[in-house]
Amino acid sequence: MRLRPLITAAAVRLAESGVASPLPDAENLAAHVLGVDRMRLALHPMIEADEAARFGQLVERRATRIPLQHLTGIAVMGEIDLAVGPGVFVPRPETELLFAWALAYLETLGHAHAPIVVDLCTGTGALALAIAHARPDAVVHAVELDPDAMIWTRRNTEARAADGDTPVTLHTADVTDSALLTELTGRVDLVVANPPYIPEAAVLDPEVADHDPHRALFGGPDGLDVIRAMTPNIARLLRPGGATAVEHDDTNGAGVAAIVTAAGLAEVTEHPDLAGRPRFVTAHSPSER
Known part of the structure; x- marks a missing residue:
């Protein structure tokens, strides 16, 4: 037929x-x-x-209204496919913009040394694994707290390593813990994050409300609780001149910019998505601290 x-x-x-x-x-x-x-x-x-x-x-x-990605079992980030399903946040196309910015930033560093990258709230491992695939010289760390999500993180990490990508180091940890990755303090070239950022009162499509883990979605009353709490860690981890990119709810561009500014980061820039809505903020650690 x-x-x-x-x-x-x-x-x-x-x-x-x-x-x-x-x-x-x-x-x-x-x-x-x-x-x-x-x-x-x-x-x-x-x-x-x-x-x-x-x-x-x-x-x-x-x-x-079962998510398309749950039916196919696959989501995409950059040039890689990721296994997805119940228990883990499905990566969104909007995050491709943050990923593209991250790669462009790493290119500005050249290839004289292996850049150190940290992905906070990694979920499926989307950003960490896509960066490791695109920049095999990078030393990439991925942080996730939710044990259900970590099942998918490990599955994807093992699959990418089997395909020949540079292995990503996984950490089961709370991104808001002041002791997070203390061994990397002041050494990280780039921190990326797609944290829980939806305000609690937001009305969501069934694909999201009924299938994405709520722990991966909601960031307190205004959507900024996790971002507020993890930003001091981002500032601590970055080397002088290092950079960060943090995705956020489309109501919170100015709010996230204010948070990273208050943490002592500079060159703070708000970035829109393809629909023109605020989507992620980038900032740099001052070259001299």
């Missing part, structure tokens, strides 16, 4: 269910069933009956 009419009907079904991106999701599910890249679906105009049945089942599950 022909594939495209099935995809069109699936997109209608998903739109009726309130899915925000019905056609891309339908196409991604079809590509998953066929084992091909979504961009190559045009090369597969036909689908077998058993594949069509499986596709229909996945569409119905997606219509109940």
Whole structure:
């Protein structure tokens, strides 16, 4: 049977269910069933009956607002695929912007020494592993507290190492603990973080509210509790001239900028996402302290 009419009907079904991106999701599910890249679906105009049945089942599950990534088992960051599922925060496309900034910053350092990178609240390991893949010379540390999330962190870390990427060192620790990574104090070139940052009263889509771990989502009444508490650690870890990039809720660009400024960091810059909403803040440790 022909594939495209099935995809069109699936997109209608998903739109009726309130899915925000019905056609891309339908196409991604079809590509998953066929084992091909979504961009190559045009090369597969036909689908077998058993594949069509499986596709229909996945569409119905997606219509109940189960996240697309839970159905395919994969999320993407940079050039790598990450295993995802219940118990861990699904990386968002918006974080690709922070990742791109991080790589550009590392390029400014050159390749004369192996840069030390720390990823706080690593979850799946998305930022840490994507940086390690793109910069095999980097020494990357990833910090996660939630044991359920750490199951996925370890799974992804082991998979990337098996594929030949530079191993990432994992730490089960609280990013707000003043004793965090004391052995790296004043030595880190770059700290990245995608912490829990959603204000507690926020109304979320079912994919997020019902499936992402609440511990990975909410950052107190204003969404800034974790960021406030971890920023002194970021300032302590950075070497003179080192940099940080922290993702935040789109209501909190100015708030995060104020927090990192109060911690003594400089060159504080607010960055928007592709929709123009505040998304992450970068800052540098003063060259002389």
